[in-house]
Amino acid sequence: MNYFAFMRAHYLFLLFGFLMMGLSNFGQTFFIALYSNEIRALFNLSNAGFGGLYSTMTLLSAAVMLYSGRFIDAWPLRRFTLFVLGGLALGCLIMASAQHIISLAAALFLLRHFGQGLSSHTGMTTAGRSFAANRGQAVSLVQLGYASFEGFFPLMAVALMAYIGWQASWLVFAAALVLLAVPLQLFLSTAEPKHANDDLHSDNQEASAERGEVLRDRRFYMVMPLYLAPPFFLTGLFFHQVQLAESRDWPIDALAAAFSLYAFAKVTVSLLTGPSIDRLSALRLMPLSAAPLILALSLLLIPNDLFGAWTPFVYMGLIGINLGMAGPISGGLWPELFGTVHLGAIRSLTSPIVVSATAAAPVLFGAAIDMGVGFNTLASGAVVSIFVAALLAFSVPADKLATKRGEHNE
Numbered sequence: 001m002n003y004f005a006f007m008r009a010h011y012l013f014l015l016f017g018f019l020m021m022g023l024s025n026f027g028q029t030f031f032i033a034l035y036s037n038e039i040r041a042l043f044n045l046s047n048a049g050f051g052g053l054y055s056t057m058t059l060l061s062a063a064v065m066l067y068s069g070r071f072i073d074a075w076p077l078r079r080f081t082l083f084v085l086g087g088l089a090l091g092c093l094i095m096a097s098a099q100h101i102i103s104l105a106a107a108l109f110l111l112r113h114f115g116q117g118l119s120s121h122t123g124m125t126t127a128g129r130s131f132a133a134n135r136g137q138a139v140s141l142v143q144l145g146y147a148s149f150e151g152f153f154p155l156m157a158v159a160l161m162a163y164i165g166w167q168a169s170w171l172v173f174a175a176a177l178v179l180l181a182v183p184l185q186l187f188l189s190t191a192e193p194k195h196a197n198d199d200l201h202s203d204n205q206e207a208s209a210e211r212g213e214v215l216r217d218r219r220f221y222m223v224m225p226l227y228l229a230p231p232f233f234l235t236g237l238f239f240h241q242v243q244l245a246e247s248r249d250w251p252i253d254a255l256a257a258a259f260s261l262y263a264f265a266k267v268t269v270s271l272l273t274g275p276s277i278d279r280l281s282a283l284r285l286m287p288l289s290a291a292p293l294i295l296a297l298s299l300l301l302i303p304n305d306l307f308g309a310w311t312p313f314v315y316m317g318l319i320g321i322n323l324g325m326a327g328p329i330s331g332g333l334w335p336e337l338f339g340t341v342h343l344g345a346i347r348s349l350t351s352p353i354v355v356s357a358t359a360a361a362p363v364l365f366g367a368a369i370d371m372g373v374g375f376n377t378l379a380s381g382a383v384v385s386i387f388v389a390a391l392l393a394f395s396v397p398a399d400k401l402a403t404k405r406g407e408h409n410e
Contacts, residue, residue, distance in 0.1 A: 003271070006134050007141065012191035013130065014141050019188070020081075020123035021145030023181060025153045026088055026173060027115015029054075032108070034157045038166040043101055055359055057105055061113035062352035068118065069348020070211075072125055073341070077189045084122055085182050087114035092174035096167045117351065120146070124331050125347050129340035130193050136277025139331030140270050147267055209338040211345045219337060222396045225389035226286060227333070227350070228357050230293060230326050233382045234319060235358040236365035247375050248300070250312045258316035265317050269324025282332035283396060289325035290390035292318040297386070300379035 007014060025031050032054070040050050072080050091110025098104045123142050131138040160169035214220050237244060245255045276285060296318035299311060307314055334346050368378060 003137060003141070003275075006137050010131070010138075010191075010193070012188050013126070013193065014138065016185060016188035016191065017123040017127045017138070017142035018145035018148075019181070019185060020084075020119050020126075021142055022149030023085070023088065023177070024115050024119035024123070024146060025149045026092065026177075027111040027113070027117070027119065028150075029116075030150070031153055031157065032111065034154060035161075035166055038161070039104065042099075043104055053101075053105060054108060057108040058112050058116075058355060059359055061109055061117050062355040064113060065117050065121070065348050065352050067348075068113070069121055069351065070342075070345040072122060072344035077126065077192055078186050081122065081185050081189050082182065084114050084118045085177055085185060088119060089174045089177040089182070091115065092170045092177065096170035096174060098167070117355075121344070121347055121351060125344050126192065128331050128335045128347075129343045132335075132340075134278055135332050135335060136274040136282070136328055138274075139277075140274030140328045143270060143327045143331070144267065147263065209346075210342050211349055214338055214346055214349065217338075219396050223283075223286065223333065223337075223393050224350075224353070226290060226386070226393040227330065228354060229290070229382075229386045229389050230322055231354050232357040232361050233293075233297070233386070234323070236361035236378075239362040240365055240369060243369060244300075244375055245312070248311070254309065255312045255316070258312040261313050262316040262320035265320030266324040266327075269321050270327055273325045273328045277328055277332045282329045282336055283393075285325065286329050286333065287390040287394040289322060289329055290386050290393075292325070293322040294383055294386055294390075296322065297379045297383050300375050301383075 036050060039045065040047070043050075045053070071083065075083070087110055091107050091114060094103055094110065095107035098107055123145065124139065127138040127142040128135060157169060160172060164172070209217065241255060242252060244250075245252050273285065296315050299307075299315050299318075334350065335343055338346055365378065
């Protein structure tokens with residue numbers, strides 16, 4: 001089934017996932033960071049103080065998600081949707097009225113947990129478990145919600161701050177979630193394909209692995225290094241991109257302009273990857289996704305002027321290709337390997353691991369840079385690590401499900 005036929009057949013439920021991914025932007029770092037000056041001024045926080053509080057709440061959110069993320073497997077989707085959007089709206093409301101550091105911490109936790117965490121978790125999990133034959137296409141389309149909202153959320157925030165003030169803008173967000181998003185998403189959630197709901201409660205649950213079985217399955221540990229590589233290495237490089245640009249003699253405005261090519265490549269390749277997953281499987285495409293990232297990092301090992309002024313564009317374009325492939329692959333990988341019955345529990349296990357890796361990357365990269373380690377050395381280590389991780393993922397057995405009991409720990 002092509003994209004257009006697939007969208008016509010399931011547009012309501014695809015819109016549900018698209019919007020859940022888009023609404024996750026309320027809890028994303030780039031969005032909250034728009035308010036950092038106002039937050040630090042009100043609560044008399046230094047950059048380090050606010051950063052430390054933010055990182056602490058992010059890690060706490062990831063830890064709690066190990067528990068809360070499983071609810072999507074057991075609860076009706078409407079109840080879980082209300083739980084997620086209600087928590088997100090509460091976070092916006094507390095941020096709108098916060099006058100004490102404790103209330104700020106509570107707001108940050110709720111925004112990170114229900115926004116960046118559970119909203120995106122809902123979109124990806126429902127897309128992954130509801131469309132077995134077209135899972136790649138579903139995940140690719142749903143993921144576009146994040147990029148689409150990412151385009152206008154900063155403009156919305158800046159405009160509201162200018163007209164009504166920063167805390168009043170969060171009150172507007174809370175009202176919009178309660179009055180618009182909640183009723184719309186509760187309606188759209190009823191379009192969940194019936195077969196998906198039946199599968200979750202059928203007697204065929206032995207076809208899917210529980211979280212404990214996943215942790216005993218060697219294939220989980222064979223794919224995790226490559227699963228973690230893009231978010232870890234790219235978070236570290238993006239966080240220190242100004243220093244990278246200076247070390248490579250790239251004009252910072254050229255690197256900023258290259259993000260447009262990055263975004264275009266990411267969206268385009270994501271749409272192309274979806275059908276490829278449906279034909280070939282996410283597991284088989286996963287090692288291939290490492291190639292553009294290895295090429296991008298290899299650019300940091302060659303003379304600065306090899307591609308002249310185009311070098312940052314080639315670098316960011318290759319990264320966009322990698323992330324465009326990695327997004328749909330990550331959405332299709334766990335259902336392929338471990339089934340869909342406990343998909344929420346499995347994703348609530350992997351997501352905190354990714355969050356922890358991305359939280360550690362800026363610190364580790366920063367410490368290395370402070371010790372005089374150059375970006376060429378960092379890139380060399382990354383290239384070798386990613387290559388080894390790709391070989392490990394390539395060697396994973398291609399059978400569909402992990403619940404052949406004899407496979408565990410053999």
